[in-house]
Amino acid sequence: MSSKKPNIIVMFSDQQRWDTLGCYGQKLPVSPNLDKMAEEGVKFDLAFTCQPVCGPVRACLQTGKYATEVGCETNNRHLPLDSDTLAKRMKGAGYKTGYIGKWHLASGKNRFDGDYHPEYRIFPIPEELRGGYEYWLAADCLEGTSHSYDGHMFDNDNVTRKFPLHRYRVDAHTDWVMEYLDEQSKDDPFFLFVSYIEPHHQNDHECYEGPKGSKEYWTNYEIPGDLAGLPGDWVENFPDYLGCCNALDNAVGRVNEKLKELELDDNTLIIYTSDHGTHFRTRNKEYKRSCHDGCLRVPMILNGPGFKGGEVNENLVSLIDIPKTILSAAKAEIPEDWQGIPLQDNIAKKDIRDAVFAQISEDHIGRAVRTKKWKYEVWLPLDMMPTPWSTTKSPDNVYYERFLYDLENDPHERNNLVSTPEHAETRAELAKILKGKMSEANEDVPEILPAKI
Numbered sequence: 001m002s003s004k005k006p007n008i009i010v011m012f013s014d015q016q017r018w019d020t021l022g023c024y025g026q027k028l029p030v031s032p033n034l035d036k037m038a039e040e041g042v043k044f045d046l047a048f049t050c051q052p053v054c055g056p057v058r059a060c061l062q063t064g065k066y067a068t069e070v071g072c073e074t075n076n077r078h079l080p081l082d083s084d085t086l087a088k089r090m091k092g093a094g095y096k097t098g099y100i101g102k103w104h105l106a107s108g109k110n111r112f113d114g115d116y117h118p119e120y121r122i123f124p125i126p127e128e129l130r131g132g133y134e135y136w137l138a139a140d141c142l143e144g145t146s147h148s149y150d151g152h153m154f155d156n157d158n159v160t161r162k163f164p165l166h167r168y169r170v171d172a173h174t175d176w177v178m179e180y181l182d183e184q185s186k187d188d189p190f191f192l193f194v195s196y197i198e199p200h201h202q203n204d205h206e207c208y209e210g211p212k213g214s215k216e217y218w219t220n221y222e223i224p225g226d227l228a229g230l231p232g233d234w235v236e237n238f239p240d241y242l243g244c245c246n247a248l249d250n251a252v253g254r255v256n257e258k259l260k261e262l263e264l265d266d267n268t269l270i271i272y273t274s275d276h277g278t279h280f281r282t283r284n285k286e287y288k289r290s291c292h293d294g295c296l297r298v299p300m301i302l303n304g305p306g307f308k309g310g311e312v313n314e315n316l317v318s319l320i321d322i323p324k325t326i327l328s329a330a331k332a333e334i335p336e337d338w339q340g341i342p343l344q345d346n347i348a349k350k351d352i353r354d355a356v357f358a359q360i361s362e363d364h365i366g367r368a369v370r371t372k373k374w375k376y377e378v379w380l381p382l383d384m385m386p387t388p389w390s391t392t393k394s395p396d397n398v399y400y401e402r403f404l405y406d407l408e409n410d411p412h413e414r415n416n417l418v419s420t421p422e423h424a425e426t427r428a429e430l431a432k433i434l435k436g437k438m439s440e441a442n443e444d445v446p447e448i449l450p451a452k453i
Contacts, residue, residue, distance in 0.1 A: 005094065005189040006305040007268040008326055009255065012061075012193065013248050014054065014102065014200040015287065016274035018047070018299045019224055020245040027222050030246045033253035034272060034301060041270075041303025042311045042347065048356045048370055050320040052276035052288045052295040055104045056361065057319060058195075062086050062105065062131050064323035064338030066441040067359060073392045074361045076108030078118070078129055084335060086323050087132035090191040093332035096184070098135030100176055101153070101195030102142035105131065124158035133193070137161065137176055142197040148209035168211045170198050170247040174254050181258050191330070196251070199244030201278075201287060207236070210243020218242040225412040226294050227282055234280035241278075269304030269329055273319065289363035291377040291403060292413050296358055296370060305329065306344060315346045316372065318356045339441065355430075357437035361388050367399065367443075369434045375405040375413065376430035378448050397444050401427060401451040418451045 018024045021031040023038040024045075051057040051067050059065075059072035062085050067073045070080060079085070087097045106120040106129040120129065121141035130136055139145040139153045146152065148169050152162045153176075163172035177194055184190050202209045210218070218239040227234045252272060259265040278287040279294035288295050300317065306329055320340040327334045328342040346352055360366035360377075365388045368377040378399035380388075386395060404417040404427055417423045431448045439445050 004267060005330055007184070007189050007264060008090075008095075008191045008271070008304075008329055009268060010193045010271045010273075010322070010326070011248075011252060011255065012101075012195045013245075013272075013274040014195070014197050015276060015278045016199050016245060016248070016299060017224070017277040017294060018297045020199075020242060021299050023301070024299060028218060028220070028242065030218075030242050031249040033249045033256065034299070037252065037256075037270065037272065037303040038301050038312075039310050040308065041301060042307040042309070042313055042343075044300040044302075044313045044315070044317045044343070044346070046314060046372070047273065047298050047300035047317045048296045048319070049274075049276040049298055049358065050318050050356070051359050051361070052290060053360075053362055054102075054200075054275055056359070057275045058104050060320055060339075061322055064320075064335065064340065066320065066339055067361075068392045069339075069442055071110040071112040072105065073359065074389050075104065076121070077105075077110050078108055078113070079105045079131060080110055080112045081128055083131070085131045086326060087134075087191070087193075089327055089332055089335075090330060091132065091134065093327070093330045094189065095330060096135070096188055096190040097133045098180055098190065098192045099130065099133040099195070100137045100180065100192070101173060102197050103130070103138045103140045103195070105129070106140040124154040126158075135180065137180075138195075143200060143203050146197070147202055147205070148211075168247060170196060170244070170251055174251040177251075177255060178258055181255070181262060181264075184262070184264070186264065189330070191326070196248060198248055199241050201237070207233075208240040208244060210240035211247055214240045214243025218246070224294070226292065227280060228412075230282040232280040232282035234282070237280060267305060269302065269307065271302050271322065271325070273300040273322070274298040275319070284363050286363075289360060291358065291360060291366060291368040291375060293370075293375070293407075293411075296368070302343065307347075311347070313347060315349075315351060316353055316356045316370070317341075317343060317346055321346070355433050355437065357434070357441065359441070361392075364388055365391060365394060366402065367434060367438060368403075369430060369437055371430075371433075373406065373408050374426065374430055375403060375407055376401075376427065376434060377403040378431075378434065378446075381452055393443065394446060397446045398449060399446050400449050401431075404430070
């Protein structure tokens with residue numbers, strides 16, 4: 001193995017459930033390349049998002065802090081201009097840094113930046129709002145500048161780069177990743193963050209858009225247990241959704257082949273994960289912003305230096321762990337105020353944490369913990385809630401219990417135990433854990449009251 005610092009590539013999908021991959025139980029051949037990555041590297045079996053909304057979780061990944069700590073608790077909140085970001089830290093560690101894809105961190109008002117309120121969702125992003133990345137080919141709201149077979153991003157000079165005619169979006173996106181890799185030398189390590197929009201639904205079309213033919217090719221899928229029998233739009237959308245996921249898997253295969261061609265594969269760490277999952281409008285009126293595993297649980301596979309051997313890791317891990325993992329792999333200094341636990345530590349120790357923590361916004365103001373056995377969420381009921389788009393927490397710092405699920409006996413979260421007398425002690429224990437997690441996230445410790453019946 002090379003003594004040079006490893007190259008690091010994050011391949012980040014959008015709205016991808018963990019169970020779309022064969023290594024997590026998908027029975028159709030959706031993910032042969034990612035399954036091979038899991039066989040060679042490390043698959044984290046219990047990986048979860050820390051915020052099931054696109055912009056907020058991206059803020060977590062770029063800053064190593066929870067969304068509320070950096071004022072990005074909802075979509076359309078730009079990172080504070082003085083943020084201590086992952087890209088800046090990696091550059092300081094001697095890395096060339098690059099970003100290709102969806103950003104979602106340049107638009108809107110941030111409560112730490114006063115009245116600064118630009119709008120870049122479909123316009124080029126100025127350099128000061130790119131988080132410190134040097135190479136840049138991106139769009140703030142990629143779902144607003146593109147569809148499955150057309151669209152564009154903006155380069156370093158804010159020049160529009162269009163997808164080739166009749167080229168599927170994942171494939172065009174990956175073509176540009178290939179260009180970036182071709183330009184890298186073996187002398188200087190690089191850190192590349194590749195942020196896909198798939199398998200996110202196409203907002204203006206109100207559906208998922210896989211490659212042409214997806215509806216026919218992926219029609220014989222096994223219905224996920226958390227969707228079966230529930231209303232929603234999964235029946236008409238799931239084949240296209242799987243088609244999107246298969247296109248992403250093909251992209252992983254292309255990246256791996258390119259690294260071999262360039263003789264960079266032995267010294268490159270690939271991190272594959274997603275910002276959150278989707279419940280296909282079965283839990284609320286849209287696809288995410290829910291505490292259920294369909295939203296919170298994501299795929300997470302690492303392959304490369306430090307992550308080899310085909311291990312299946314069963315510790316509870318979170319996307320908030322990724323920034324420290326990257327800095328640790330780069331042998332870079334880790335800021336004391338960054339959250340999370342490096343995944344290297346999760347490999348070394350069993351049951352390193354008792355629960356993962358999630359902040360929830362936009363649909364409602366909520367906080368949740370997920371242990372191996374329990375799911376517990378508290379919220380501000382809708383009749384008491386100011387707009388969740390502008391408020392980070394309960395105004396009076398009082399939350400009400402909303403959900404309790406016994407995941408060992410009810411893995412599909414159908415039986416809410418939040419008001420059962422026999423689980424009062426369990427709820428009290430989980431409330432204590434949740435308060436501790438909120439304190440770690442630098443939130444005020446709230447009062448938690450029984451569910452409003």
